[in-house]
Amino acid sequence: MMIRRRRRLPVTLGGRLPAITAEVSGTGFSAEMMQVFLPGSVVHGTICCGQRDLPFRGVVSWAEPGHPRLSIASRFGVRFTAEVEGLWELLERNLPPHRPPLLRPRTDRHRAAR
Secondary structure: OOEEEOOOOOOEOOOOOOEEEEEEOHHHHHEEOOOOOOOOOOEEEEEOOOOOEEEEEEEEEEEEOOOOHHOOEEEEEEEEEOOOHHHHHHHHHHHOOOOOOOOOOOOOOHHHHH
């Protein structure tokens, strides 16, 4: 049986593009970001799980473009091409979903406005 969890975890693609997962399983994840990937694209990166960064390699299975002018993020799904060490333990723990992290760190201007 495949375990799939709704998790908002930060992901870095190629070491520089930030994304946030919507769901994570042992076979892949779906995520949101402002850029869009074409299905079939080979990707690699890391999934940040607390104090650990779990490296992964995969293929984009599907993608839905967003609308940058309306601040609507693109969504896409990645199927892992190799096992991600430590991910299974994270999914088995079944911790409650975390509050969504920010794609970009807040600037001082945003902090002063609050």
